[in-house]
Amino acid sequence: MAAGALAHGHDADVIGLDAVHHGPAPKRIVTGFGFWIFLLSDMVMFSCFFAAYAVLLGQTAGGPSGAQLFNLGNVAIETGCLLLSSFACGMASIAAEERSHRWFQIAMAVTCVLGLAFLAIEFREFADLVARGAGPSRSAFLSAFFTLVGCHGLHVSAGILWLLTMMAQVFAKGFRADILRRLLCFALFWHALDIIWVAVFSVVYLLGSAV
Amino acid sequence: MSELHGVSHQADLAPGDEGGVSVKYRVLGYLVGLALAILLTATSFFVAGTNLVWQPSIPVAIIVLAIAQMGVHLVFFLHITTGADNTNNVMALAFGLLIIFLVIGGSLWIMDHMNQNMMPMDQIMQMQR
Numbered sequence: 001m002a003a004g005a006l007a008h009g010h011d012a013d014v015i016g017l018d019a020v021h022h023g024p025a026p027k028r029i030v031t032g033f034g035f036w037i038f039l040l041s042d043m044v045m046f047s048c049f050f051a052a053y054a055v056l057l058g059q060t061a062g063g064p065s066g067a068q069l070f071n072l073g074n075v076a077i078e079t080g081c082l083l084l085s086s087f088a089c090g091m092a093s094i095a096a097e098e099r100s101h102r103w104f105q106i107a108m109a110v111t112c113v114l115g116l117a118f119l120a121i122e123f124r125e126f127a128d129l130v131a132r133g134a135g136p137s138r139s140a141f142l143s144a145f146f147t148l149v150g151c152h153g154l155h156v157s158a159g160i161l162w163l164l165t166m167m168a169q170v171f172a173k174g175f176r177a178d179i180l181r182r183l184l185c186f187a188l189f190w191h192a193l194d195i196i197w198v199a200v201f202s203v204v205y206l207l208g209s210a211v
Numbered sequence: 212m213s214e215l216h217g218v219s220h221q222a223d224l225a226p227g228d229e230g231g232v233s234v235k236y237r238v239l240g241y242l243v244g245l246a247l248a249i250l251l252t253a254t255s256f257f258v259a260g261t262n263l264v265w266q267p268s269i270p271v272a273i274i275v276l277a278i279a280q281m282g283v284h285l286v287f288f289l290h291i292t293t294g295a296d297n298t299n300n301v302m303a304l305a306f307g308l309l310i311i312f313l314v315i316g317g318s319l320w321i322m323d324h325m326n327q328n329m330m331p332m333d334q335i336m337q338m339q340r
Contacts, residue, residue: 054318091238191284201252
């Protein structure tokens, strides 16, 4: 019976039918796809914060508006940092698949430094706003602003912790299959954060200071 | 990885993976993506602060540029393309976009109508007396 089934499967393979199944997908594809779905759900969560920000944009309660608060020069530097760190992260993915320890660690270090620079600028901006009396409790507009941009900042902070963990894991354990799967997920996460930042600087800063 | 691609041409790709391409072309892909992203970002910042464009068109232009840049990131950095080996990734993305569109578009639509139909605040205060 088993032999018959096997022979049948073999025949179908020879004919080249599309219906032939090659068994479950490799683990790398399953892991990557699962993480992709997590990222999409994360984006759906961000879309709720974006919707809240868009709705509350004009509700300044007599307080300062975006046009008075935002410094677009700072935002441009932040954008540059995050964009270049995304590029460096891509270089790290290539280095990992080429099994080059040196280039991998260099590219990851560059990614980390640029991410930290982004966080430092953002933290300074937040501290400056709070010092000027424009903290999250000032108006509905500022609550929405701090929630949305702060949530992205928290994601970047978590990403940097993950990045350092991956550098240590590759250093200690080398490019094992499970480490490479984690690297795939990390790279997806980091690039997705950059996509969300594109929405943040366009909607929050550029549109927010135009209103 | 290369043996994995050798088994079958139709094998799926994990999101973020590229099908066996040489290092040179992969770096080139990221460089093209970076150049396009910088170009779109610079245009966005320029349009936001200029008087050369018809003013009411600026918000639309910024949103279109942002969507274009997200597309560039998806294709060149995340390698989500419309190829046959990417079907599942694209289907998940399409569903995510549907939900995002419903949440943002729906919120703006509903809240805009609420604002239009709401009684002005001073009249509400008078009714409460």
